[in-house]
Amino acid sequence: MFETVKYEVNNQVAWITLNRPEKLNAFTEQLNKDLERAVKQANRNSAVRCLVITGEGRAFCSGEDLAGVKEDMDHGEVLRRRYNPMVMELHKCDKPIVAAVNGVAAGAGMSLALACDFRLLSEKASFIEAFIHVGLVPDAGNLYYLPKLIGHAKALELAVLGEKISAQMAADLGLATKVIPLDRWEIEVTAFAEKLAAMPTTAIGLIKKNLKASWDHSLEEGLEKDAQAQRVAGMTSDHREGVQAFLEKRNPVFAGK
């Protein structure tokens, strides 16, 4: 279906695996487009209630494939044409997106992980703001998301110093939902994704939307957004099921509607 991405849906989870292991899943134009289309497809498919993005082999994603970088290249246009639409597709997705960071996430690979909603880190995983080492600036949403996740001061340190961040350091900074031991990796990632997929999907989408909106809205606008979101969530069958299950003292079964 895609040249550089494996895509499969299992138990309502869309598994999107970057599949250029010999190049540590470095981004090419094809990979940017494949990932963008895969996310769009998963978001449109009503049978999908959670997305997992991970890397084949030992890396998550090593960022832009430097083999393709030419001297006369217009870096701004590369971002506008390839990366920005991909990041916007992730941003527009209503469903929860888990970055299962199985290994190194460098440069734009780190940006990709930051644009997801959850970051599960393998104990071998690491982040690195590699841009500064080649005289460039973090891109693809990196400088947008990073300070919101860990604060301005730490974001600046990471971006300017460009030091390797181990999984444990990332967790201490607040960049990881969880660090998972190697022998538990697949089981725990699957369990986490399938748990999300069984939750009230509409409500999750509304939470994502309003949290993001909170970054540039006043309290007054935020309160109105709350009212609208609650009206929408209040009409879902998941809400009725949740209330019913509570009254009947049983576990709810959410259909994602």
Next chain:
Amino acid sequence: MNNHYECIEASINGKLGLINLNRPKVLNAINRQMVSDILSVMEDFEENDQVRVIVLSGNGRAFAAGADINEMAADNAIDFELRNQFKDWDRLARIKKPIIGAVQGFALGGGFELALCCDLLLAADDAEFGFPEVNLGVMPGAGGTQRLTKLVGKTIAMEWLFVGKRISAREALQFGIINRIVAKEILMEETLKLAGEVANQAPLSIRLIKESVLKAVDVSLDEGMQFERKNFYLLFSTEDQKEGMRAFQEKRKANFKGK
């Protein structure tokens, strides 16, 4: 009122006259029949005392994704002139009752022009506006260059029209094209709420406010002030003015009759 139209659905609900563009398979692409249907219903609503506010919306994923290209691809200039292609649009602009539009998905080209004929606009967060005509080697012809410029100014309008820019709901709000953004699921609900609120005001106030505001877009401030004044005076010959002011003094809710 004729209840069957080829390209739209029309109905009356309480004080609201509802029009739903209904060619969802082609994202409500606007053809001549659709404009004629809309106009015919609007003119019925205009004469119907029960209807206080007109609500315009689109069935399906889009409000209206543009004009029907197939219908006009082979036309030449003289066809347009003899047919007086945009005569219905001129009459649409003269409807005196308030028109509230609800936009979800695309409002492009003729769809954007139709949206710009509304007095108030609510948009779902997925709404996208734009004039892509330039990409087809033409330009807007039903008021796009004029109404957009009056709304957002020359600088912005020129750029958007030159490059056929897609305008997000947020940008539309920022530039004063729409009144508010609401969640897609409750777009109609919120639109009907606002329409209901307007429908409960004194109809003659609403009518003369609309007329005065539209006048402001076209004339000098001094001329507009004189025009406004006459309309203000005029309202003092209505029963609703007497009722409104009496209700205020008696600390009760006014009961407006539209007289």
